[in-house]
Amino acid sequence: MVYIMNVETTYENIAPSKLLNYVKKADLVTLVNPQRYAEIENEVKQQLGVSKVNLKQVKQHLSSNQEFITFLKNSDLGKQAFEQYQKSVAKLRDPRMKARAQVVRKGMSQPRARFKGCLATKIDMADYTTCLNDYNDPKYDNMTLVPSGLKKHVFETTTDERLKEALRPSVLNPNNSFSDLPSGLRRYIRANPREFASYVEERKQELRLLRSVLRNMPIQEKQRLRAYFTQHKNIPLDEFAAIIRGDGQGKKRGRGENPFTLRRGRYYDENGIEHYEPSERSFLRSGVEDDWDAESVFTSLS
Secondary structure, eight states: OOOOOOOOOOTTTSOHHHHHTTOOHHHHHHHHOHHHHHHHHHHHHHHHTOSOOOHHHHHHHHHTOHHHHHHHHTSHHHHHHHHHHHHHHHHHHOHHHHHHHHHHHHHHHHHHHHHHHHHHTTSOHHHHHHHHHHOOOGGGTTOOSSOTHHHHHHHHHOOOHHHHHHHHHHHTOTTOOOOSSOTTHHHHHHHOGGGGHHHHHHHHHHHHHHHHHHHTSOHHHHHHHHHHHHHHSOOOHHHHHHHHHOTTSSOOOOSSOOTTOOOOSEEEOTTOOEEEOOOSOOTTSOOSSGGGSHHHHHHTOO
16 A cells, blocks of 8 residues: 655745746736746747747746746745745635535536536537537637636526525625636637637627717716726626616617617528627627727726
């Protein structure tokens, strides 16, 4: 029988990749200076044979550079990263955290399964064949299927008070962000813009329309929108429509169909070209391109 001893992780023996996991990009750039960081990115690009690299790839490259790891450990940044690691370990070992994580894991299993089932019924049959043939591609490695936003939606709608209480610290943490898109998808869209040209153009058109409407809104309604967005970092479609209407506090908009009442699904034009119609989602979530995010909509208002 082989006995495996648990060796306590110290600052001296912590794995370089584990330590780097607690170093933010901005701090890493400051540590090595912007010019050197750009050089490191180019080294990784050449090594991997790609045109773009992400922070994870840069960290993997640096974790094998003993000279850099020594430099990191001799810096204040390295010590701060180790302190963050220790805090994370302490949280994981906390019995209350373990119990809460177990409730969340069990409570989210059904919503996750149903989300996947819903998604499975919305894609074309041909997409299944495509993925069966093309699945074995490294570009899909860092992609998830269930978005982080599902946890927030479950928190808002569940009748299970125990699950709601377990989700509360994570969902209400101002440092956490939740997206309706799966993790890794935005990066993939940026790397493969041609595959998502119609989606990118759709988002641009939506935000152009928003800019136009917002610029012509009364100051009082602009202030209401800014206040809501500052607090929630997102404006759901129904809430946005309520503010636009004024809900009795201001004049209603002109007659005709509300331009923010959108339909779902695909359609084909007279030339047989397939188009994707917008879904009833939040208009003010971060866009695909940095120039079209929600913050820029509000900061551009006079």
